[in-house]
Amino acid sequence: MNNFKAAFFTILVVVTQSVFAQNQDTNTYKEQYRLQTHFSPKAHWINDPNGMVYFNHTYHLFFQYYPNGSTWGPMHWGHAISTDLAHWKELPIALYPDSLGYIFSGSAVVDSNNTSGFAKGGKIPLVAIFTAHDPKAEHEGKNNFENQSIAYSLDEGLTWTKFEGNPVLKNLGIRDFRDPNVMWYAPQKKWIMTLATLDRVTFYSSTNLKDWKKESDFGSNLGSHDGVWECPNLFSLQFNKKTYWVLIGNINPGGPNKGSATQYFVGEFNGTNFLQMGDTKTKWIDYGPDDYAGVTWNNTGNRKIFLGWMSNWIYANQLPTEKWRNAMTIPRELSLKNVNGEFYLSSTPVAELNTLDLSPIKIPASKLKTDYLFEGKVQSGFKLKFAINHATDFSIKLYNDEGDNLIIGYDKAKNQYYIDRTHAGISSFNREFAKTVFAPKISNFATSIVEIIFDNSSLEFFGDDGLSIMSALYFPKKPYNHLQFKFNANNLVKQVELVPTKSIW
Numbered sequence: 452m453n454n455f456k457a458a459f460f461t462i463l464v465v466v467t468q469s470v471f472a473q474n475q476d477t478n479t480y481k482e483q484y485r486l487q488t489h490f491s492p493k494a495h496w497i498n499d500p501n502g503m504v505y506f507n508h509t510y511h512l513f514f515q516y517y518p519n520g521s522t523w524g525p526m527h528w529g530h531a532i533s534t535d536l537a538h539w540k541e542l543p544i545a546l547y548p549d550s551l552g553y554i555f556s557g558s559a560v561v562d563s564n565n566t567s568g569f570a571k572g573g574k575i576p577l578v579a580i581f582t583a584h585d586p587k588a589e590h591e592g593k594n595n596f597e598n599q600s601i602a603y604s605l606d607e608g609l610t611w612t613k614f615e616g617n618p619v620l621k622n623l624g625i626r627d628f629r630d631p632n633v634m635w636y637a638p639q640k641k642w643i644m645t646l647a648t649l650d651r652v653t654f655y656s657s658t659n660l661k662d663w664k665k666e667s668d669f670g671s672n673l674g675s676h677d678g679v680w681e682c683p684n685l686f687s688l689q690f691n692k693k694t695y696w697v698l699i700g701n702i703n704p705g706g707p708n709k710g711s712a713t714q715y716f717v718g719e720f721n722g723t724n725f726l727q728m729g730d731t732k733t734k735w736i737d738y739g740p741d742d743y744a745g746v747t748w749n750n751t752g753n754r755k756i757f758l759g760w761m762s763n764w765i766y767a768n769q770l771p772t773e774k775w776r777n778a779m780t781i782p783r784e785l786s787l788k789n790v791n792g793e794f795y796l797s798s799t800p801v802a803e804l805n806t807l808d809l810s811p812i813k814i815p816a817s818k819l820k821t822d823y824l825f826e827g828k829v830q831s832g833f834k835l836k837f838a839i840n841h842a843t844d845f846s847i848k849l850y851n852d853e854g855d856n857l858i859i860g861y862d863k864a865k866n867q868y869y870i871d872r873t874h875a876g877i878s879s880f881n882r883e884f885a886k887t888v889f890a891p892k893i894s895n896f897a898t899s900i901v902e903i904i905f906d907n908s909s910l911e912f913f914g915d916d917g918l919s920i921m922s923a924l925y926f927p928k929k930p931y932n933h934l935q936f937k938f939n940a941n942n943l944v945k946q947v948e949l950v951p952t953k954s955i956w
């Protein structure tokens with residue numbers, strides 16, 4: 452045995468075929484690759500999450516949707532609701548394209564004070580603020596084809612009335628002028644809209660959601676600029692009882708592992724200007740290739756819950772699913788962490804998802820010295836959770852008898868985590884897909900928690916106590932049925948917890 456091999460124990464977990472088996476029949480939600488613990492629509496294409504708002508004990512998730520095909524097309528807002536952030540019920544389409552254009556991304560707010568005047572019979576209006584994208588004007592080479600419109604609902608988002616005064620914010624000639632994200636700024640009793648304007652965000656304010664005034668710009672010389680800025684989101688988080696502001700700016704392309712990704716800034720906001728604090732190094736919410744257009748739910752108090760589109764514009768239209776295409780990430784709870792005086796966002800799976808847990812299997816460090824046979828029943832996915840000292844490399848491999856394998860690990864020399872999906876299965880649909888992706892380990896704590904959520908064709912890696920995140924898709928030719936750990940068991944704090952999870956469908 453060479454030194455490298457001697458340093459590690461190899462643990463083979465043989466998983467019974469049924470454990471990862473995917474139902475081959477064509478029933479909805481049971482197709483090969485259909486995600487079982489993530490939201491995807493019954494059929495057809497989706498991209499960005501939109502209009503995320505919590506109202507009357509219900510989480511609303513609207514989404515960019517093309518109901519007539521499985522590739523991107525004229526955009527509608529689809530609609531789904533959940534009371535537990537785990538199970539989703541898809542509802543009828545909420546917004547259809549109109550004479551002003553396709554319904555592009557945007558947000559929704561609860562107008563409790565009826566600032567808009569849309570309330571009727573004491574019913575609180577939900578107001579959606581979105582981009583109307585006029586394909587005809589775009590085709591004609593105009594540069595003002597994206598304008599902001601609003602619509603309201605008095606029946607909890609089921610039916611919507613578009614405002615007759617649309618658009619409410621007109622474009623003065625910026626080609627990329629979209630994705631309004633609106634929040635209530637209580638200190639000055641006004642709404643703040645954060646809008647992606649080509650290579651920056653622009654803040655607007657309003658007291659009635661109909662008349663908007665420009666406040667300021669941010670970011671033209673900060674953060675990543677290797678693509679167009681899209682889907683911004685401004686919100687506050689508490690840290691040691693102090694309020695800090697976080698500004699999310701999605702960018703495409705230009706991500707750390709190519710293509711679409713989500714950067715963020717931490718700073719101060721005074722109702723007019725956002726000021727970044729600390730060092731200006733670009734920070735990413737998720738370093739993986741498959742988390743884009745993510746924003747947070749409105750109206751959740753001090754809790755901030757983030758959800759992204761689990762795909763990448765490089766290949767989103769080509770993924771090897773047919774009836775449906777693309778899905779959302781799991782909802783993640785955001786918090787601020789101070790690492791050596793610098794603020795970072797930490798993401799963890801929302802606790803509500805634990806309702807999907809089946810009996811956990813605890814694999815103690817001592818057991819990692821021999822082959823470990825796992826005979827539990829995983830119906831649809833599973834999670835791995837462990838606390839580990841990062842003194843040496845470690846890795847986890849999933850594989851099948853077709854030669855497909857997926858490796859997730861930590862490289863001590865480079866102090867970074869990685870996901871290697873080079874040989875993870877089908878990848879011929881796009882040459883950029885098969886590759887290894889990386890995320891730096893942010894903190895200098897040697898011991899931290901790693902949690903990985905596996906579904907039929909996706910994994911979400913939460914490393915370094917939630918500071919280093921990577922989401923990645925994969926399409927094995929046959930379900931993976933083996934799991935192998937390469938750990939230095941001395942580094943494992945206690946045990947690996949393997950938690951099979953139930954399907955949400």
Ligand code: FRU
Pocket residue numbers: 498499515526555556582629630681682744
């Ligand atoms: C981001 C995005 C948005 C736009 C929408 C169109 O993925 O390009 O900027 O509003 O998708 O579907």
